[in-house]
Amino acid sequence: NAGVTQTPKFQVLKTGQSMTLQCAQDMNHNSMYWYRQDPGMGLRLIYYSASEGTTDKGEVPNGYNVSRLNKREFSLRLESAAPSQTSVYFCASSEWTGFAGKEETQYFGPGTRLLVL
């Protein structure tokens, strides 16, 4: 049981290049999330997927697209990378069902460190 896995661990891009960050979870969770963490700050939500086939914007969605490929996998794409997207990207998943009162802990992957030159 690997939990949440992310690939790649590190990536260096030039401005204008594109790339896709991959995330997979093996906990049969309904919901998946992408966050970014900038130096000295907490995490901010980019996009999330409450269930297979649905995606929604978070706090900082500009410059990103996502795909919920199936229940296990949720990818984040940068179409034209910019230096402002240099950050550490975390994927998370949870069993969230939308019903209040249920314990809905989010579990995080190890992160992808992205540098855009």
Place this chain on the structure above:
Amino acid sequence: GIQVEQSPPDLILQEGANSTLRCNFSDSVNNLQWFHQNPWGQLINLFYIPSGTKQNGRLSATTVATERYSLLYISSSQTTDSGVYFCAVVFGGATNKLIFGTGTLLAVQP
């Protein structure tokens, strides 16, 4: 606007000391989690605690939802407790979107 504030921002302890970290939030919450981010960047779940008190070994947490704050207690601190502690909340509504505080940087010295 929506706010999650943590204090203190930085804390230096000698091994064996106790500490209390605080998280204040600006509205009622459906979800509150405490995380430890270790020096390698990994986020580790400590507690899911939108209300009440929980304990896990040397760590415990209390959330007083009516007064909009949560406390994380670390007793008999060890060097492995070093890192950043984040509080994250989901405010009311049918979402599970976590809003993170800016964290408390803890350094435990031997």
